[in-house]
Amino acid sequence: MHLLPADIPYELSEPEGGIVAYFDDPTSEAVAVLGRAFFHLDCGGMLTVSFSDNSSLLYIPLEGDNSEIAEVPVGVGFLEADGIYYGTFVMKEFTFLLTAEGIEQRQFIYLLVHFITN
Secondary structure: OOOOOOOOOOOEOOOEEEEEEEOOOOOOOOOEEEEEEEEEEOOOOEEEEEEEOOHHHOOOOOOOOOEEEOOEEEEEEEEOOOOEEEEEEEEOOEEEEEEEEOOOHHHHHHHHHHHHHO
16 A cells, blocks of 8 residues: 555665555455554664554554654644653545654654654
């Protein structure tokens, strides 16, 4: 489906995870797709990319705000108690949620930009 960038940044491992499709009828098109990919970072952190063509299947901890990356509206946040960064955006008719832990803010923004622009 080409939803993840073909060019993964060098500090990320190859993705692990999968995609689930939901059908009303097995002979018809999927009514919803939900995917998740896990990337380990060289620094010991982890990046999780969740995506769905039905945003109600994703828990989005924040709303998109006035931030933009490459003209794509983006919601970005940080849960200090958990040490987790969040970024959410809609692209290619899919809602994406990136979460990262064990990394610095600058590195998270770099990864978020990479996933939007590649």
